[in-house]
Ligand SMILES: NC(=O)C1=CN([C@@H]2O[C@H](COP(=O)(O)OP(=O)(O)OC[C@H]3O[C@@H](n4cnc5c(N)ncnc54)[C@H](O)[C@@H]3O)[C@@H](O)[C@H]2O)C=CC1
């Protein structure tokens with residue numbers, strides 16, 4: 001039985017993907033084989049020694065100590081694209097909220113008191129002049145980060161007749177293919193910020209992107225520009241944004257990440273991290289995460305990991321050995337040599353590396369003894385080794 005410990009609310013449809021006869025899934029569970037979570041902060045010390053994998057039902061992994069997991073040879077999975085549509089739709093809502101005074105209008109109507117239909121109608125027609133907005137058509141949207149979410153936002157903005165410009169210095173080939181040709185690439189973030197009427201952020205929080213938007217980046221922006229942060233707290237310096245809004249140097253800030261620096265500041269529209277909070281998105285993420293964990297625990301396969309290479313070896317006959325090692329020369333040769341000493345024939349194998357780690361799956365004609373496994377684990381550079389299908 002594999003034991004999966006969950007944190008946060010994980011959609012039932014995903015939890016049901018774990019075959020009940022082979023997996024135990026619960027929020028309170030000791031000696032877990034894997035952890036499944038959403039935004040729960042997971043430091044290295046929170047990861048029990050029995051854990052072989054961590055899955056984030058979502059995109060951002062900044063809540064997980066990925067470096068610690070890599071050092072222990074624990075793959076961290078995420079669910080690329082699974083919640084992108086939900087975020088895109090909320091960004092569209094954010095664009096409209098910031099352009100049409102929707103919150104003020106809704107609040108005003110909710111507070112109206114009238115004696116009759118006619119009185120209500122009169123107040124509405126009299127008061128609406130206070131909520132005149134502006135249209136998105138013809139305005140320029142700057143998309144920072146053109147991955148799963150950014151490219152979808154760009155598509156939709158084009159269909160709203162906006163001009164779209166984009167900036168992404170690390171765009172993958174796949175993401176570039178997905179991007180509409182009408183998106184004008186900007187050579188720098190500064191160029192994008194100076195031209196855009198709306199700037200929307202869709203990049204991960206990394207050391208390199210912390211406070212990416214601060215006072216220096218806000219200064220050249222148009223005074224009636226709107227900034228949207230549906231990416232992560234920490235990418236934007238909220239105190240600098242509050243100052244720009246108070247000084248009339250920014251029209252609005254729509255954010256999925258409330259903070260004390262923004263509380264009560266005019267022009268701030270703060271949502272409670274709702275980007276991925278739709279039934280569809282939560283199910284997509286949970287299903288994808290559960291499938292990744294199941295395939296890793298049962299077959300050793302790796303798909304959608306943020307720290308391990310993708311590696312899929314179709315299930316074959318024999319016993320499967322999974323070895324994680326530092327990405328240095330002669331490791332595979334040493335593992336094979338232990339197997340040769342034990343007279344064990346290798347039927348099939350795959351080896352891939354990513355950054356400092358290499359991962360190997362070897363299908364063997366017979367099961368290595370505990371002594372042979374101990375020899376493999378003791379090799380200098382081997383991080384961990386396990387029999388996947390003894
Ligand atoms: N508000 C919410 O509930 C949600 C927030 N997110 C956040 O959105 C982020 C993006 O999600 P996806 O689009 O699914 O990820 P993704 O990995 O498909 O795309 C991220 C893009 O950002 C680019 N990028 C990296 N550094 C950059 C930089 N310095 N400047 C410009 N671009 C840069 C990458 O090259 C990549 O193309 C996630 O990392 C997460 O933090 C994701 C889902 C839900």
Ligand SMILES: O=C(O)CCC(=O)C(=O)O
Nearest residue numbers: 038039058059060276277
């Ligand atoms: O699980 C959630 O509600 C948050 C999703 C998110 O922020 C992400 O996928 O990066």
